[in-house]
Amino acid sequence: MHEPWWKRSTVYQVYPKSFHDTTGNGIGDLQGIIEKLDYLKELGIDMVWLTPIYRSPQRDNGYDISDYYEIEPAYGTMEDVERLIGELHDRDMKLMMDIVINHTSTEHEWFQQAKSSKDNPYRDYYIWRDPQEGAEPNNWVSKFGGSAWGLEEHTNQYYLHLFDQTQADLNWENEKVRKELYKMMNFWAEKGLDGFRLDVINLVSKVQSFPYDHDAPGGQFGKEYYTDGPRIHEFVHEMNQEVFTPHSLVTVGEMSSTSLAACQQYTKPDAEELSMTFNFHHLKVDYENGMKWTDGKLEFIKLKQILSDWQIGMHEVGGWNALFWCNHDQPRIVSRFGDDDQYWKESAKMLATVLHMMQGTPYIYQGEEIGMTDPKFSSIEDYNDVETHNAFQALKEDGLDSEQALRIIQRRSRDNSRTPMQWNEGLNAGFTNGKPWLAVASNYADINVKKALQDDDSIFYHYQKLIRLRKEYAIITYGDYEPICMDDERLFCYERKWNGEKLLVVANFFGETAEFSYPKEHMAKAEILLSNYENSPSDFRKIRLRPFEAVIYHSK
Ligand code: TEU
Helix, strand or coil: CCCHHHCEEEEEEEEHHHCCCCCCCCCCCCHHHHCCCCHHHHHCCCCECCCEEECCCCCCCCCCCCEEEEECCCCHHHHHHHHHHHHHCCCCCCEEEEEEEEEEECHHHHHHHHCCCCCCHHHHHHCCCCCCECCCCCCCCCCCCCEEEEEEECCCCCEEECCCCCCCEECCCCCHHHHHHHHHHHHHHHHHEEEEEEECCCCHCCCCCCCCCCCCCCHCCCHHHCCCCHHHHHHHHHHHHHHHCHHHHHHHECCCCCCCCHHHHCCCHHHHCCCEEECCCCHHHHHHHHEEECCCCCCCHHHHHHHHHHHHHHHHHHCCECCCCCCCCCCHHHHHHCCCCCHHHHHHHHHHHHHCCCCCEEEEEECCHHHCCCCCCCCCCHCCCCCHHHHHHHHHHHHCCCCHHHHHHHHHHHHHHHCCCCCCCCHHHHHHCCCCCCCCCCCCCCCCCHHHCCCCHHHHHHHHHHHHHHHHHHHHHCCCCEEECCCCCCCEEEEEECCCEEEEEEECCCCCCEEEEECCCCCCCCCEEEEECCCCCCCCCCEEECCEEEEEEEEC
């Protein structure tokens, strides 16, 4: 059986702006990444995913690209990228670049041309509609708040922007647009990179009648008319044939509010669309009524259900999951589902264990491997993110006072994961000699890479072991997944089975002890592959699990 290499790999996400600054401008850079590659190699990862480094006004930290063929000067030069690719390959690691093709910055030359007149040849690169009775063409809303339509006054038409008003959606119905994008991606592929992470790729095909949305859960009007839209599979397949297959690229599609059925189609091999997908359903289980800017409580059973459904559903069709708890849009997982205080270490390791023993390709977001936490800034001024500031305003308009609004921001803001990487206990946690673009979390003297590397029992070494286990035990990659004790309010447990081998993962998700009894005939002579406590019992038939204890059993 010839299986793709990326099924046994682990990916590490670098958010360059916050990783390591070598110039003193307070912004991380490509040279900074190169200097830390040995660290990543030690962790054991196979591939780096780099969030966008193309030229951009940085209104949305690079997800607003103004030139796909140039590097944002604060990050370095094209030569730096080429060097990074070479340095990664020299260490037998790979590079996946983020690419944003649902929209461009309004500063992109295409948009500048397009907005200049209705008959400009680039007009049709974007999505324009006439006003309806002097107002927006429909009631669709932007994911960052407010209407999804921006008025271009001079030509008196609206353009669509599903995100910020400076991120104009490209018109994928226009074949010229698609060809331009494929050409650009081929340019990057020819530089020798190994894959793409495709930003909100499932939003590129819109229902062309742009209907008024009468009913949308949580007020997300428009969503059903552009999510996994009518021509999406056709477009992704076309891109696969034009770009991915010719260069043997690995691809991960970032899927906004997608469905299991859609992701099965995106990733089942004979569809020739994508290698794997990110979905976010498991990270909405602490939203109140599906709404992000709320103070909801974790629905644990739902979390288990969702992860298990995706494990089983994707496996059934030979599809593939990208596994993750963290990225640059999400709060830190140890602060969110773990305990960033008393059981900081145990809970971070438990969360890692539960995720990394599942089927799929795990993604580690920078700082996750040392247990970085949300910074809990005490003032809204300390936050930088555009979505965060819009949300703060909206919460106040809804009647919350500043303190209440700030509490929700502290929990939900995307900046929770964007604070500078904590390398050591020195100035600015060793991130920069200058003034960091976003404040460093105040706990950096306790939580940093240097300390983690000196402590045999650190979260870092736990991640390192999980990555190694994936390389040593094929069952982690190929085994069937079977959830157990689904109704248990505290335990997250499942089995993996493959060729007569078994893995059993037993994890206590909470800060109180919990009883586990194995509900089936027992496995013969199980060995413990990894635990986050000393002296976990080797007999798994009845266990009293300590707070956040997680154990991996293996039998043959
Ligand atoms: O995110 C897509 C997306 O929908 C989010 O996770 C988004 O950040 C969240 O819904 C806001 O509540 C991607 C990128 O990862 C994100 O950083 C970009 O801002 C966004 O696309 C637009 O390009």
